[in-house]
Amino acid sequence: MVTEFLSFTPLAVLIPFxxxxxxxxxxxxxxxxxxxxxxxxILTVILEVTLLSQVWxxxxxxxxxxxxxxxxxxxxxxxxFAALMLVVSSIITLCVLLYAVGxxxxxxxxxxxxxxxxxxxxxxxxxGVSNAFLAGDLFNLYVGFEIFLTASYVLLTLGGGESRIRxxxxxxxxxxxxxxxxxxxxxxxxxxxxxxNLADLALKLGDLDPSTQLTLHVMxxxxxxxxxxxxxxxxxxxxSYPTAPAPVxxxxxxxxxxxxxxxxxxxxxxxxxxxxxxTALMIVAALTMIVGILGALAQADIKxxxxxxxxxxIGYLVFGLALSSIIGMAATIYYVAHHITIQTTLFLxxxxxxxxxxxxxxxxxxxxxxxxxxxxLLFFIPAMNLAGIPxxxxxxxxxxxxxxxxxxxTWITWTLVIASVLTSLLTLxxxxxxWTRGFWRKPEDADEAPERxxxxxxxxxxxxxxxxxxxxxxxxxxxxxxxxSMSFTVFAGPMMDFSRAAAQDMYERTPYLEAVFGPExxxxxxxxxxxxxxTFLIDYDTGDGGAAEHAPVETSLQPDDEEAEVVPELPDxxxx
Numbered sequence: 001m002v003t004e005f006l007s008f009t010p011l012a013v014l015i016p017f018x019x020x021x022x023x024x025x026x027x028x029x030x031x032x033x034x035x036x037x038x039x040x041x042i043l044t045v046i047l048e049v050t051l052l053s054q055v056w057x058x059x060x061x062x063x064x065x066x067x068x069x070x071x072x073x074x075x076x077x078x079x080x081f082a083a084l085m086l087v088v089s090s091i092i093t094l095c096v097l098l099y100a101v102g103x104x105x106x107x108x109x110x111x112x113x114x115x116x117x118x119x120x121x122x123x124x125x126x127x128g129v130s131n132a133f134l135a136g137d138l139f140n141l142y143v144g145f146e147i148f149l150t151a152s153y154v155l156l157t158l159g160g161g162e163s164r165i166r167x168x169x170x171x172x173x174x175x176x177x178x179x180x181x182x183x184x185x186x187x188x189x190x191x192x193x194x195x196x197n198l199a200d201l202a203l204k205l206g207d208l209d210p211s212t213q214l215t216l217h218v219m220x221x222x223x224x225x226x227x228x229x230x231x232x233x234x235x236x237x238x239x240s241y242p243t244a245p246a247p248v249x250x251x252x253x254x255x256x257x258x259x260x261x262x263x264x265x266x267x268x269x270x271x272x273x274x275x276x277x278x279t280a281l282m283i284v285a286a287l288t289m290i291v292g293i294l295g296a297l298a299q300a301d302i303k304x305x306x307x308x309x310x311x312x313x314i315g316y317l318v319f320g321l322a323l324s325s326i327i328g329m330a331a332t333i334y335y336v337a338h339h340i341t342i343q344t345t346l347f348l349x350x351x352x353x354x355x356x357x358x359x360x361x362x363x364x365x366x367x368x369x370x371x372x373x374x375x376x377l378l379f380f381i382p383a384m385n386l387a388g389i390p391x392x393x394x395x396x397x398x399x400x401x402x403x404x405x406x407x408x409x410t411w412i413t414w415t416l417v418i419a420s421v422l423t424s425l426l427t428l429x430x431x432x433x434x435w436t437r438g439f440w441r442k443p444e445d446a447d448e449a450p451e452r453x454x455x456x457x458x459x460x461x462x463x464x465x466x467x468x469x470x471x472x473x474x475x476x477x478x479x480x481x482x483x484x485s486m487s488f489t490v491f492a493g494p495m496m497d498f499s500r501a502a503a504q505d506m507y508e509r510t511p512y513l514e515a516v517f518g519p520e521x522x523x524x525x526x527x528x529x530x531x532x533x534x535t536f537l538i539d540y541d542t543g544d545g546g547a548a549e550h551a552p553v554e555t556s557l558q559p560d561d562e563e564a565e566v567v568p569e570l571p572d573x574x575x576x
Contacts, residue, residue, distance in 0.1 A: 006054055006061040008047065009078045012086055012130045015044050020123035027116040034101055037119040041094040041126065048090050052083040058501065060515035062136060070516045071197030075136035077515055080502035081333060085133045085262060088337045089255055091484065092344050093126050095477040099348055100247035102473030103355075118158060125151035125251075132259050136516060138186045138196040141263060145182070145227065149175050152256065155248045156240065167243040174236040178226035185219040192216065199516035202270050202509060217272045221264060228260025230318060231288035234311045238295065241310075242303035246351025249303065253310050254344030258336055261317050265332070268321055269506040281322035282412045288315030289423040296430045302350045302360040302438075305430060309386065310343055312423055316401060319416050323404040329503035331400025334495055338385075338393045338488050345382040345481040352378070352478065353438070356469045365438035372470060376439050381482050383435065387428035393488035398424060400496070 019040025026032040055061070060079035064070060078086075100118075128148030135141035153175075157168035190196050192212060193204045205213060226233045237257075241249050292312025299305040317339070320332030352375055354360045357368065369376040381392075388394040402420060405413040488495060505511045 006051065006078060007063055009051060009061065009063050009076055009134060010065065011047055012044060012051070012090075012134065013076075013127050015040055015047065016123040016127035016130065020120040020127070023123060024117070024120040027120075030116070033116070033119045037097060037123055038094075038101070040123055041090065041097060044126070044130075045087070045090045045094055048083070048086040051078060052087045055080055055083045056498065058505070058511070060505070060511045062515040070136070071195045071200040074140055075197065075199075075516055076134040076140075077136040077198075077512065078134060079505060079512060079515070080498065081262075081265070081506060082133050084333065084337060084498070084502070085258075086130060088340050089129055089133070089258075090126070092254055092340055092481070093122075093129075093251060095481050096247050096251045096344065096348070097122060098477040099250075099351075099474050100245075102471050102477070103245070103247065103351070117154065121151045121154045121158075124148075125155065129255060129259055133262060136198055138189065138198065138201075142179070142182055142186060145259070146179060148256065148259070149179070152252065156244050156252070158245075158248070163243045167240045170236050171240040174226060178223050181219065181226075182223035185216060185223060188219070189216055197516070198266065198270055199513050202513060205271055213272065214276070217267070217277065220267050220271075221277075224260045224263040224267065225284075226260075227257070228264060229257045229311050229314055230260075230284060231291050231311065231315070234288070234292070234314070237311060238304055238307040241307050242301065246347060246354070250344045250347035250351070253307065253347055254340045257310065257314060258340050261314065261336060264318075265321055265329075265506075268324075269329070270509060270512060273324075273507060273509070275324045278322045278324055279412055281318055282416050285315045285318035285322060286416055286419040288312065288318060289419050290315075293423045293426040293430070297426060300361050300363050302353065302362060302434060303347070305362075305434070306343070306346050306350065309427060309430065312427070313339055313343075313386070315423070316398060316420065319420065320401045320404065322416075323401070323408060323413070325404050325408070326500060326503050326507065327400055327407070328404035329506065330496060330500040331397050331404065333499040333502055334393075334400065334488075335397030337495075338397050338485070341481055341485045341488070342382050342385050342394065345478060345485060346379075346386065348474075348478045348481065349375070349379045349382065352470055352474060355474075362434050362437045366441045367439075367443040369439040371443075374475065375470065378475070378478055378482055379439070380435065382485055383431040385485055387431055388424045389428070391489055393485065393492060396489065396492050396496070 019036055023033045023036045023040075026036065055078060058080075060077060062070070063076045063078075065074040065076065068074070100122075125148045128144050128146070128151060130144075131147060132141055132144030135144050153168060153172055156171055157164050186196055189201065192208055193201060195201060195204065205216070208216075222233070229237045241252050244252065289312050292308050292310075292315060296305045296308035296312065299308060316335060317332050320328045320335065323329070350360055353365070353368065356372055356375060357365055359365065385392040385394045388398045398420060402417050405417040405420075
């Protein structure tokens with residue numbers, strides 16, 4: 001029964017696609033478009049939550065489209081990690097869409113351009129993201145990227161305006177360059193191995209010359225690093241995202257960069273497991289953290305500040321990934337879900353601040369805590385979560401990474417631990433500055449405070465202004481995301497257990513390979529895969545007191561420690 005239901009996995013892509021088609025057919029009727037878009041996303045959420053429940057206790061499932069067996073046909077694969085990303089992304093996109101409806105982002109205006117395409121384009125973006133999470137081969141992953149990037153070009157420039165067009169041009173040029181690099185890499189991988197299927201590549205890439213492996217590995221990381229906004233490839237982000245409307249910026253910042261992170265994680269766990277370039281990744285992680293947060297501290301506009309904090313916290317994800325250990329990967333999986341939610345929420349709250357005050361510049365803000373206590377609460381909770389203040393989920397995810405870094409006990413991991421703590425403190429300083437200036441001080445003390453702040457001199461005026469500028473249709477989706485972020489703290493235990501199991505499956509690789517090829521194909525290499533996994537999953541079934549979670553991945557089948565209990569048995573005739 002479970003397998004039968006998991007066969008409906010492609011509907012996670014098809015429902016938004018068909019929803020986009022139907023919405024576009026009713027381009028003259030905005031209310032019908034709105035109902036179709038919301039209905040399609042609700043169906044998608046229900047489907048993906050059910051899929052997550054089916055894979056919660058383990059296993060992966062592959063759907064071979066049109067019945068073509070792998071590696072010849074298109075395959076979609078869902079495992080714990082993919083299912084979690086699908087659920088989080090669909091809930092986020094649904095809440096952002098409801099926010100956009102409340103804001104009237106898709107309403108006709110004289111200077112807003114062809115806004116009748118907002119809902120279809122938004123659904124196409126959702127379909128592209130889902131396709132990327134489920135892709136079982138590199139070319140289908142490329143298609144998923146291109147689908148949501150094409151939709152993002154439209155959303156970013158929707159409504160025109162000089163600043164949006166300028167930002168859109170930068171975004172388009174950078175995206176095209178990264179896509180070209182990705183496509184060239186796919187061609188090189190196919191030339192070297194004769195396949196682009198991820199499971200097939202997991203079995204064949206190890207037979208290539210080490211220098212060829214390294215070249216292909218680095219090219220993939222650069223292509224995905226641009227999309228994920230990893231330093232020094234993140235120069236485009238702060239100028240691109242803040243110019244778009246609040247709902248568009250929120251879904252871009254919260255979700256699209258994480259698709260790049262998702263691709264990097266699959267690359268490091270399925271295609272090129274090991275620690276060959278871990279030191280380089282850790283250096284990149286440290287620079288991403290520090291440069292990003294220093295850029296945030298230099299900003300006066302909240303949207304630009306959040307764009308730089310987005311870059312800095314991508315560094316945490318690279319840090320956890322580079323540890324190549326179960327605890328590091330588990331913390332990364334947990335933190336990805338957390339950060340998508342938090343970053344999206346903060347951009348939505350910034351949109352509310354801008355509507356209520358007429359500006360998002362902290363130099364001109366003041367008195368928001370008194371003017372709108374609800375708005376103050378909606379900002380305070382995710383801001384403290386972003387800074388990693390206990391007991392919020394930001395602290396829990398960062399703590400897992402710090403534990404992994406301390407357990408590995410090398411100079412580079414200790415450098416990352418120090419950089420992580422410093423980044424958290426500077427993040428707290430950045431959000432505290434917004435709080436003290438925008439929420440605590442009097443509006444009269446701000447520089448050129450907008451009239452919307454100064455007009456609220458009485459309680460009646462304040463309530464009337466809040467009702468006008470902060471409609472419940474916008475506040476409710478934002479509050480729902482705040483509650484969702486708090487649920488990561490309430491259910492941190494089950495979430496971390498789930499993340500740890502997902503990390504173990506990804507490093508072990510056999511669940512993914514069996515889902516695509518079946519046990520028969522994997523039996524020939526099962527012993528070799530288990531020996532490789534044994535170098536870092538030490539006695540994970542026998543209760544080793546957590547040692548398996550902290551032990552790093554080895555790049556060879558032979559453990560470094562001669563006294564280790566795991567002694568790989570190589571196939572007969574292998575003289576390695």
